[in-house]
Amino acid sequence: MNAALAQLPALAVSHLALAAAALLLALGVAVPLGLAAARRPRLARIALGMAGIVQTIPGLALLALFYPLLLALSTLVGARMPALGFLPSLLALALYAVLPILRNLVAGLQGIAPGLIEAANGIGMTPSQRLRLVELPLAAPIAMAGLRTATVWTIGAATLSTTVGYPSLGNLIFSGLQTETWPLVLTGCIAAAVLALAADGLLALVERGLATRRRGLVIGPGAIVLVLLGAALAWAAWPAPPVVTIGAKTFSEQYILARVIGRRLEQAGYRVRYREGLGSAVALRALEAGEIDAYVDYSGTLWSNAMGRQPPVDRAAITRWLAARSGVRVIGPLGFENAYALAVRGDAPFRSLQDLAGAAPRLTLAADLEFLDRPEWAALREAYGLRFAATRAYAPTFMYRALSGGQADAIAAFSSDGRIAADGLRVLADPRHALPAYEALLMVAPTRARDERFVRALTPLVGAIPVERMRAANLMVDRDRDKRTPDEAAAWLDPR
Amino acid sequence: MTAPALRWAGVAKRFDGVVALDGVSLDVPAGQFVALVGPSGSGKSTLLRTANRLVEPESGRIELDGADVAVEPAPLLRRRIGYVFQEIGLFPHLSVAENIVLPARVAGRSAPDVAELLALVDLPAEVAPRRPDALSGGQRQRVGVARALSTGARLMLMDEPFGALDPVTRDALATAVRALHDRLGLTTVMVTHDMAEALLLADRVVVLAKGRIVADAAPATLLAGEAGAEAAALVAVPRAQAERLAAMARA
Numbered sequence: 001m002n003a004a005l006a007q008l009p010a011l012a013v014s015h016l017a018l019a020a021a022a023l024l025l026a027l028g029v030a031v032p033l034g035l036a037a038a039r040r041p042r043l044a045r046i047a048l049g050m051a052g053i054v055q056t057i058p059g060l061a062l063l064a065l066f067y068p069l070l071l072a073l074s075t076l077v078g079a080r081m082p083a084l085g086f087l088p089s090l091l092a093l094a095l096y097a098v099l100p101i102l103r104n105l106v107a108g109l110q111g112i113a114p115g116l117i118e119a120a121n122g123i124g125m126t127p128s129q130r131l132r133l134v135e136l137p138l139a140a141p142i143a144m145a146g147l148r149t150a151t152v153w154t155i156g157a158a159t160l161s162t163t164v165g166y167p168s169l170g171n172l173i174f175s176g177l178q179t180e181t182w183p184l185v186l187t188g189c190i191a192a193a194v195l196a197l198a199a200d201g202l203l204a205l206v207e208r209g210l211a212t213r214r215r216g217l218v219i220g221p222g223a224i225v226l227v228l229l230g231a232a233l234a235w236a237a238w239p240a241p242p243v244v245t246i247g248a249k250t251f252s253e254q255y256i257l258a259r260v261i262g263r264r265l266e267q268a269g270y271r272v273r274y275r276e277g278l279g280s281a282v283a284l285r286a287l288e289a290g291e292i293d294a295y296v297d298y299s300g301t302l303w304s305n306a307m308g309r310q311p312p313v314d315r316a317a318i319t320r321w322l323a324a325r326s327g328v329r330v331i332g333p334l335g336f337e338n339a340y341a342l343a344v345r346g347d348a349p350f351r352s353l354q355d356l357a358g359a360a361p362r363l364t365l366a367a368d369l370e371f372l373d374r375p376e377w378a379a380l381r382e383a384y385g386l387r388f389a390a391t392r393a394y395a396p397t398f399m400y401r402a403l404s405g406g407q408a409d410a411i412a413a414f415s416s417d418g419r420i421a422a423d424g425l426r427v428l429a430d431p432r433h434a435l436p437a438y439e440a441l442l443m444v445a446p447t448r449a450r451d452e453r454f455v456r457a458l459t460p461l462v463g464a465i466p467v468e469r470m471r472a473a474n475l476m477v478d479r480d481r482d483k484r485t486p487d488e489a490a491a492w493l494d495p496r
Numbered sequence: 497m498t499a500p501a502l503r504w505a506g507v508a509k510r511f512d513g514v515v516a517l518d519g520v521s522l523d524v525p526a527g528q529f530v531a532l533v534g535p536s537g538s539g540k541s542t543l544l545r546t547a548n549r550l551v552e553p554e555s556g557r558i559e560l561d562g563a564d565v566a567v568e569p570a571p572l573l574r575r576r577i578g579y580v581f582q583e584i585g586l587f588p589h590l591s592v593a594e595n596i597v598l599p600a601r602v603a604g605r606s607a608p609d610v611a612e613l614l615a616l617v618d619l620p621a622e623v624a625p626r627r628p629d630a631l632s633g634g635q636r637q638r639v640g641v642a643r644a645l646s647t648g649a650r651l652m653l654m655d656e657p658f659g660a661l662d663p664v665t666r667d668a669l670a671t672a673v674r675a676l677h678d679r680l681g682l683t684t685v686m687v688t689h690d691m692a693e694a695l696l697l698a699d700r701v702v703v704l705a706k707g708r709i710v711a712d713a714a715p716a717t718l719l720a721g722e723a724g725a726e727a728a729a730l731v732a733v734p735r736a737q738a739e740r741l742a743a744m745a746r747a
C-alpha cells in the first residue's frame with residue numbers, strides 16, 4: 001500500500017501530461033473544425049454526428065481499438081509506431097474530447113445575433129477581425145463551458161489508459177481492484193477527481209475573466225494552466241533513461257510474476273517499469289513488437305489462441321513456432337501450471353466434469369472476462385456436452401465471490417489460484433483431457449532474444465516456482481485479511 | 497459636371513431565382529438626402545446594400561465618387577461608408593466608447609474623440625463607459641449613428657434606422673439625423689417603408705416596386721401627384737391621415 005502510494009506523484013504527473021496533451025490535440029482539431037462548421041450547416045451536421053458516434057463507444061473499447069488500428073497502420077506505412085502506451089491513449093482521449101468542444105463552439109458561434117455579424121461587416125471588418133473581435137469573444141462563454149466538460153471527462157477517462165500500458169492514476173485503481181485493496185482504488189479515484197476539479201476550477205476562473213473582461217482573471221489562471229501543461233508535457237516528452245518493460249495480464253499471479261521478473265532484472269542493473277492489465281492477445285503482440293520486453297504466458301493459451309491448435313500441447317512446438325514467427329524467445333517453464341479448471345463448492349455432489357454435465361442445465365457458470373470466448377470453453381462444451389442455464393463473466397476476484405455467495409454454481413478457476421484451497425473448493429476432474437496443459441512460460445521479446453545479460457538474469461527462474469508456492473503467493477495478494485502487495489508476494493516467492 | 501457621389505448603373509440581383517433588382521440605375525449627387533421607399537420585397541434594402549457590398553449584384557456597376565466599388569476589397573470600401581441599420585448592431589461585450597472607436601481601430605487609424613461624437617448625437621459623455629444594454633433603444637441608435645460617423649465617412653447608408661423605435665423617439669432622432677446631414681455636408685441614402693418619414697426628411701424620394709424604380713421625385717412633386725400611379729397610392733395614405741388629423745384639430 002505504502003509502496004503504491006509512493007508512486008502517486010509520478011502517476012499524477014503522467015496522468016496530467018496525457019490529459020493535457022489529449023485536450024490540446026482535441027482543441028487543435030475541434031477549433032478549426034468548429035469555425036468552419038459554424039457557417040456551414042451541412043459540415044456541422046456531419047462533424048457533430050461523427051463526434052457523437054465516437055462518444056457512444058465505451059472508453060475502454062475505444063482505447064483497445066486503437067491497438068490493432070495502430071498495428072495495421074505501422075504495417076501500412078512501414079515504420080514502427082508504438083501501438084501501446086502514450087499514442088493510443090492520446091488519440092482515444094482526444095477523440096472523446098472533440099465532441100463537447102466542437103458542439104459548444106458551434107453553438108456559441110451560431111447563437112450570435114445576425115445583426116452583430118452584419119454590423120461587423122458593415123464597419124469594414126475583415127473575416128479574421130470579425131472572428132477575433134466579435135465572434136470569438138461572444139462565443140467564448142459557451143465554448144469555455146464545452147472545454148470545461150471536455151477537461152473533466154478527459155482527466156477522468158485518462159485512468160483507462162492503464163489498460164493499454166500508459167501509466168496513469170488508473171494504475172492505482174486497476175491494481176487495487178485486482179488485489180481488492182480498496183484504499184488504493186479510492187486513492188486513485190480521489191486523486192483523479194481532485195485533478196479534474198482543480199482543472200475545472202482554473203478554467204472557471206478564466207471563463208469568468210472572459211465574461212467580465214478582467215484581464216487578470218484570464219491571464220493569471222491561464223498562465224497557471226499553460227505552465228502546468230508545459231511542465232507536464234516536458235516531463236512526459238523528456239527522454240527517459242533506457243528501461244525494460246515487463247508486461248502483466250489482468251490477474252494477481254501475473255502481477256506477482258511481473259514483479260519477480262522485474263526484481264531479477266533490477267538486480268542485474270536494469271531500470272524496470274511495468275505495463276499491467278494487458279489482455280491475452282495484446283500481451284503477446286506487444287511482446288512481438290518489442291513494446292514489452294518480457295512476460296509470462298501459458299502454453300495452453302499460446303497453443304489454442306495464438307496457434308489455433310487442438311490439445312495435446314507441445315511446448316517444443318510452441319518454442320519453435322514463436323521463434324520462427326517473430327523471434328520471441330521462450331526462456332523456459334517456471335515450473336508450475338495454471339490451467340483452466342472448473343471448480344465447485346466443496347459440498348457440491350460432483351467429482352468430475354462428467355458428473356457436472358448432467359446437472360448443468362439447472363446451474364450457472366461464472367467465468368473470467370476471457371474464458372467464455374476462448375477455444376478451451378468450446379472444447380469443454382464439445383467434450384462433455386456442457387450446457388449451463390446461464391453463464392456470467394466476472395473479474396476474477398468477483399468470480400470467486402459469486403461462487404461462495406451462491407450466485408454461481410461452478411466457476412472457471414485457475415489451478416494455481418490460492419483461493420481454491422482457501423475457499424475449500426473442489427476442482428473437477430477432466431477424464432477426457434479436453435483442457436490443455438497450461439505451463440507458465442517465461443518469454444522475452446525478439447529485441448532481447450540475443451541480449452545475453454538480460455537472458456542470464458532471468459534463466460535462474462526456470463523451474464524455480466512449484467505450484468504450491470505460486471498458490472501461496474497468489475493467496476497472499478487475493479485474501480481479505482493480512483493482504484500483501486504483488487511486490488511483497490514476489491519478494492516472498494523469489495527471495496534473493 | 498462632377499461625378500455623382502453614388503451611382504447605380506443597370507444593377508440586377510436575384511435571390512434563389514426571384515428578381516430583387518431588375519436593372520436599377522440611379523445617380524445620387526453629393527450632399528443629397530435620398531429616401532428609398534417601397535413595399536416589402538420591392539428591393540429597396542437590397543439596392544442600398546449593394547452600395548457597401550453587403551450584397552454583390554449579378555450585373556451592373558456601382559460607383560462611389562466615380563470609382564467602381566468592386567475593385568477594392570469590400571472591408572476597405574466599407575470603412576469609407578457609414579452604415580446604420582434597424583438592428584443597430586452594437587457589440588454587447590464592448591462599452592459604448594469601445595463600440596464608437598471600433599471602426600477606426602479596425603481600419604488601423606487613430607481613435608476619434610468619443611465625447612465629441614456623443615455630443616454630435618446629443619448624448620452625454622457619461623454614457624461612454626456603459627454597456628449598450630444599459631441604454632434605451634433611442635440612445636442605442638444614437639450610438640449607432642455616432643459609430644457610423646466616427647471615421648469621417650461622407651456617405652451614410654441607412655436601412656430602416658428608426659424602424660424599432662417608438663414614434664416620439666423616432667421623430668426626434670430623424671430630425672437629429674437630418675440636422676447632422678446638413679451640418680456635416682453628408683450624402684445620405686435612407687431606406688424606409690414610411691412614406692411620411694421620407695417626405696418629411698428627404699430632398700428626393702425614390703419609389704421602388706418589384707425591383708424597379710417607379711417614381712423618383714422631390715417630396716413636393718410627389719404630393720402634387722405628378723410622379724405616377726404607384727407613388728400616388730403610397731402618398732395617399734399619409735396625406736389622408738394628415739387631412740383627417742387636421743380636420744379633427746379644426747373641429
